[in-house]
Structure formats: C-alpha cells, structure tokens
Amino acid sequence: MAERQASSLAVNTRKSLFCLFILTSTLFILSWFFVLRSTGSPHFIDHKLLPNSKLLAMIDNGISGSESQNDVEPSVGNRSILVDKEEEEKPTISSPDKEASQANNGVKCNTNGKVALKVFMYDLPPEFHFGLLDWKPQGRSVWPDLQTKVPAYPGGLNLQHSIEYWLTLDILASELPNPPNVRTAIRVRNSSEADIIFIPFFSSLSYNRFSRINPHQKKSSNKLLQDKLVKYVTAQQEWKISGGRDHLIVAHHPNSLLDGRMKLWPATFILSDFGRYPPNIANVEKDIIAPYKHVVKSYVNDSSTFDSRPTLLYFQGAIYRKDGGFVRQELFYLLQDEKDVHFTFGSVQKDGIKKASQGMHTSKFCLNIAGDTPSSNRLFDAIASHCVPVIISDDIELPYEDVLDYSEFCIFVRTRDALKKNFLVNLTRSIGMDEWTQMWRRLQEVQKFYEFQYPSKEGDAVQMIWQAVARKVPAIRMKLNKSRRFSRSYVRKEKGLSRIPSPSNFW
Numbered sequence: 001m002a003e004r005q006a007s008s009l010a011v012n013t014r015k016s017l018f019c020l021f022i023l024t025s026t027l028f029i030l031s032w033f034f035v036l037r038s039t040g041s042p043h044f045i046d047h048k049l050l051p052n053s054k055l056l057a058m059i060d061n062g063i064s065g066s067e068s069q070n071d072v073e074p075s076v077g078n079r080s081i082l083v084d085k086e087e088e089e090k091p092t093i094s095s096p097d098k099e100a101s102q103a104n105n106g107v108k109c110n111t112n113g114k115v116a117l118k119v120f121m122y123d124l125p126p127e128f129h130f131g132l133l134d135w136k137p138q139g140r141s142v143w144p145d146l147q148t149k150v151p152a153y154p155g156g157l158n159l160q161h162s163i164e165y166w167l168t169l170d171i172l173a174s175e176l177p178n179p180p181n182v183r184t185a186i187r188v189r190n191s192s193e194a195d196i197i198f199i200p201f202f203s204s205l206s207y208n209r210f211s212r213i214n215p216h217q218k219k220s221s222n223k224l225l226q227d228k229l230v231k232y233v234t235a236q237q238e239w240k241i242s243g244g245r246d247h248l249i250v251a252h253h254p255n256s257l258l259d260g261r262m263k264l265w266p267a268t269f270i271l272s273d274f275g276r277y278p279p280n281i282a283n284v285e286k287d288i289i290a291p292y293k294h295v296v297k298s299y300v301n302d303s304s305t306f307d308s309r310p311t312l313l314y315f316q317g318a319i320y321r322k323d324g325g326f327v328r329q330e331l332f333y334l335l336q337d338e339k340d341v342h343f344t345f346g347s348v349q350k351d352g353i354k355k356a357s358q359g360m361h362t363s364k365f366c367l368n369i370a371g372d373t374p375s376s377n378r379l380f381d382a383i384a385s386h387c388v389p390v391i392i393s394d395d396i397e398l399p400y401e402d403v404l405d406y407s408e409f410c411i412f413v414r415t416r417d418a419l420k421k422n423f424l425v426n427l428t429r430s431i432g433m434d435e436w437t438q439m440w441r442r443l444q445e446v447q448k449f450y451e452f453q454y455p456s457k458e459g460d461a462v463q464m465i466w467q468a469v470a471r472k473v474p475a476i477r478m479k480l481n482k483s484r485r486f487s488r489s490y491v492r493k494e495k496g497l498s499r500i501p502s503p504s505n506f507w
Helices: 002-037 051-068 093-105 156-161 162-173 203-210 221-234 236-242 324-337 352-361 377-382 423-429 434-451 463-483
Strands: 115-119 185-187 196-199 248-250 268-271 313-316 339-346 363-369 388-391 492-494 497-499
Touching: 115 162, 115 463, 156 203, 162 185, 162 196, 162 203, 162 248, 162 268, 162 463, 185 463, 196 463, 203 221, 203 248, 221 236, 221 313, 236 248, 268 463, 313 324, 313 423, 324 339, 324 363, 324 388, 324 423, 352 363, 352 377, 363 377, 377 388, 377 434, 434 463
Parallel strands: 115 185, 115 196, 196 248, 248 268, 313 339, 313 363, 363 388
Antiparallel strands: 492 497
C-alpha cells in the first residue's frame, strides 16, 4: 500500500513539474515578445509639437530625400566590396515628393527660403581668420566688407582644406543688405537663440603657413595661436554654459588644431577623416566629415563616352606613404605593367595638376587609395572629372553618407582583395558600357554637392555641410538636456551660499 502511494506521489510530482515548466516557458516567451516589440521602430512624431520645428523638418527632408532616391533613379549594379548591403523595403512617397527629390538629384536641400539653422559666430580677432590672409581691418571691424572686396585664399594645395573660409564667408553673407537667396544657415547675434555656436578659426591655413618654428621661437606661431584660441573660447559664457557641446569648429587638415583639439574636444569638429584622432576625441556620432575642395578643374560640358576614355584605371600621386599608405606601393608593383592602366608618381610641380586633370578626363576609373590618412583629395578630383572612383581605404568616412548612397557612383574594394593579383583589373573590366555610363551620369548629378564657391549656391558643398550640422543639432540638444537632469543635486554650500554649477563642471 505504501509503495502504491509513493508511486502515485511520484507521478503527481512529475506532472506538477511538467506543468510548471510549460508555464514558465510560456511566460518567458511572452516576456521576450513584449521586449522586442518595445524596441521596434518608433511611432511617428509630429515635429510641429517640438521646439524648432523648422530645423527638424529640414532634417526630415534630407533623410526622406535619401530614402526616396531609389524611387527616383534605377539602381546601378552594386559593386561595393567594402560593405555588404542588405535589401531594404522602399518607402512609398507621393508624386510631389518625387519631383522635389528629382530636382535635387535624390538629396533634398532646404531651398524654400526659410532659415533652418541659426548660427552664433564669435567675433574673434582677425589674427584667427582673415588676418592669416594678410587682410588688415578697417577701424573697429574684425570682418572684411564683402560688398567691397572678398579676401582671396591662397591657391595650390592650400585650397583643398579651405573649408572654414567658405563657411565663414557664407555666415557673413547672411548679414548683407541683400543676402543670397539660398541660405541654409543665418547668423544670429543672441547666442541664446542659436542652434550652434561657430568658432571661425582658419586652422588649416594656420598649420600650412605657421607650423614651422623660427630660429628665435620656442613654439611655432601655429601653436601659440591655438593656445590663445583655447584661452579665448573657454573663457566665454557660451562655452561655460554648455561645456562646449553646442560649439562648432573646423579642423579639416589632418594636422590642424593638433594641440587645441585635446582641450576643445566637446565641440563638434568638421574634419576630413578620423585618421589622426583617438575615438574619444572625434568620432562619426559626434562630428562631421566634409569634402576636400578639389584642385582640378570641373569637367564642364562633358560629352565623353565609355569608348572615348581609353585608360581603364588611373592613378597619379605620391606612391610611397607611411601608415596605411603601404597599399599604394604594393599596387604600383601589381599594376605598373598593365597596358591600359596609368599608375605613376606625380605632384603639383611642373603642371602636375593640369596633367592629372587631363588624365582623369580620359580614364574610366580613378583609384582613390589610402595614404597617410584614410582620405585624400583624389576622390573629389575624380568626382569633378566624372571618372568613376575606385575607393581602396577600409577606414574611410565620406561626406553626407547619411543622405547619399556612394555605391551608385563609386566602387569600394577591400584592401586585402585589391592586393590579390589581377583582382582590380578583372573587376573593372567586368563593368560594361551600360553600367559605367549609369555611374558616370550619377557623378554629373552629384558633382555640385562638392563645389565650394562664394556666394554659395543651391545644393553646393557649403549648403550641404550646414545641413549636415543641422542634422547633428537634435543629438547635441539631447545631451545638453540630459546633463541638466541632476543639476539641482549638485548644490554646493559655502559660507551660507548655494550655487548650482554649469554643465561644464560635471560632464
């Protein structure tokens, strides 16, 4: 009898354990279902209910323009070897949206005349900007009169890193009696009204001209100027209030602002790449990549065809480079004997720029290979020449890539693949006339996004950079607002006085 009871008890215990297992498993699966659902795509928000809806609307336009790009133009065969793209569901857009996207070549620009980005610019002494161009101020003004004469920027390779010059001119132009109609950004005199605070330091020019130490100097003029800049900026109330998080500074030359960057790092940098920056100082989430100003002339009225460009692959430049530039030397040995490949040393000396321009105009593909840093001006020279870029730089970051699909007009090749014998030649020869022509046409469409000029024009590089800045503003504001969460908890009592520190004291 006792054995029968024990057996019955064991059976009941097993059934209870089994039921408990089923119940806990069901609860576990349901909990994961709700977790995954809560982390899915957010519901649409009416940005009109949020502050600065104009700025957010412009950002939405830029993103929607990128998403609708595939609806506007048929997609080319994806030759990207660097990134394996997954197919995404294409959103449906209305006919007016398609027309606006077509007018801007798949990337929407703010051209409705409404100001989207309010910029407060420090009135730095001329020694930090136009004084570096040998401009002399008149009276108490620290800025040139653009209606009288615009100070010229030095030519040659200096121009490729002249980004701060063009942005400063554009902000100054917004205050003219008859400002340009196309304005993504406008200057405001009250910093509390600004979306971003601009530091107009010509850092690349300072490096190019004054980085060498003279015999009577202990420090170069470039370093002394950076020290003065850091002292000036960090003493400003605007910097103290935000800790510099809402500030913007251009350091496009890889070696520019070499000392100042370590103290001004909370600001948003406009850079050419991140090759010489530790990730805690500069990164793609915080900062902005801007194009180089191309040094070859733009190919105007380009009527070339696949057959009228006899050279398959073109490269002319420095071959022996340090750091990641070893690949140039390896590719030189692999490609030097190919009959339809031009791979030679070149410089700006002895009509080097003119020869490079002629070579790119007669080539189907132009190599853009990593040098001392991941980026180079050669990519933008190729775009201006409508020569399909072949990018061999695994760590490169590209301008406007959040709204522009580079695989439509560039070919990406991993370094390890490019160094395989015959890989590059076979890859480019496999691209037929139709596919190449489609990429060549797309190059002509996007070319204006890389043109720097004064006055700025619709959709040019200046406007595109300001729009990239505008897309960073919501994240900057979120960081600032988060920093203020516990500001009242940092009350310090000294001699009967209480003080709430600014965010810069507890970042």
